[in-house]
Amino acid sequence: MKKQLKQSILSSWYGTGHWTHLLSPLSRLFNTFAQKRRHHYEQTDRWQPPIPIIVVGNIAVGGTGKTPVVAALVDIMKNQGYTPGIISRGFGAKGQQYPVKVTPYSAPDDVGDEPVMLARQLNVPIVVDPDRVSAARWLCQHTNCDLIITDDGLQHYNLMRHIEIVVIDGQRLLGNGMTLPAGPLREPVNRLNEADFILVNGQPSDHLPIQAFDCFSLKTDQLMPLTATTRPIPDKEKIHAVAGIGHPQRFFDTLSAQGFNVIPHAFADHHHFNRQDICFHDDLPVVMTMKDMVKCLSFANDNHWYLPVQAQLPDNYGQKIVALLAQRLPQCQNTATRS
Structure with missing residues (x-):
């Protein structure tokens, strides 16, 4: 029964079913709550990171290819001379104490499956904590990282960020364009206008309500x-x-x-x-x-x-990110401490 309900919801969000449109009043309440939550965090005295932070996230629930993008971005930024580290929520993790440093031998039940997958691919520090600020502080205090990349966390507004990259699935796109629960979106479509870069996994299957985006592919081995x-x-x-x-x-x-x-x-x-x-x-x-x-x-x-899969990002992506960081680095260079 649970599986059939899930399939029915996905069909309504991304396919020909439309019954979840009846939930649009709840979506309006969701939007109001989300906007108030964001406004609250952005008006508080948030921690100022001493190094730049790049958030890789999405506005739709479900898979978009975000984690392979994080892995590819780590390699790209290494080639640009940076020493990156990764922070993650560690979805499904059942650890008893945070933050937790992830190794290739960490138990997925303790730290989440995606962080362990990244640890097996990449030789960079990875820290899991539902509180992304706590994870970022740990990296600043215990490693020599000069760049933090977050795997997800677009809606974690307590965390300051210098660049936002939104990943969209090229097949399912934005579904019916509605926010939860009537649709699959965590934030309204116009949130995309605030992102610095938008990456589409594959060629878009239909029109996207944005003008500037790049496409990437997942290369298999x-x-x-x-x-x-x-x-x-x-x-x-x-x-x-x-x-x-x-x-x-x-x-x-x-x-x-x-x-x-x-x-x-x-x-x-x-x-x-x-x-x-x-x-x-x-x-x-x-x-x-x-x-x-x-x-x-x-x-x-x-x-x-x-x-095995690897995200193949556009050739000039590293240069574009470095150029934008150069404009925004003064935001974090004035901070005297890495704590």
Whole structure:
């Protein structure tokens, strides 16, 4: 029942169903509350970060490709001479004490799946804390970072930021354009006008109500095993595809485009996997996302694989960000302490 309701809501938000439009009075209340909350934070005496902060976020619920963008941005800014660190909420984390520094060996249940995925990809400090200001302070006090990149946190207005990057899914775009609960948006569409950069994952499937945006793609690599295996890499054959991400269909479509005959198994975003979730009592390969891989390592077998992806950002993106930071750096250079 719960799964059917979720599918019905998504269909109304992004497809041909329209029943959630009946919830528009609640959306107006949501907008009012969100605006008052933002105004409250922006009028308070917020912590002034001594180093620049780049927020990578979205205004729609669900997956947009935001975390691969964060990983790509880290590499780009390293090439521009920066020493970046990452902060994250760590969605679904059940840690007992924050802030927490994430390592490639951290338990996803303790710090969240996406931070562990990033830690396995990148050699930069990553800190998880639901309070992004606390996480940013920790990086400033305990590392030599000169740039902080936040994985999500666009609506975390208690955190000062110098650049905002909004990521939009090119297939689903902004759905019906309405805010929660009538639509999928956390903030009204006009919020996009305030962002410094807008990145669209793939080519837009329809018109976007904004003039300036850039497109990026997710580049895939060959399948990688979760454990040591002597099996050949699956190649254009029948497979089980497992995805516990915000937009599972995009993953299934990617595998289909590579020639695989996909048996899809969609799970909720940030799903806590167990052995039974990825065992299907046959000898077909089981292929999953990088985010799901970090949660399945402890019980995977030699026929479990994951698909590495990397965000390919526009060639001049680093230069554009550095140029904008140069204009805004005086905001943080006058701060004398990194605490």
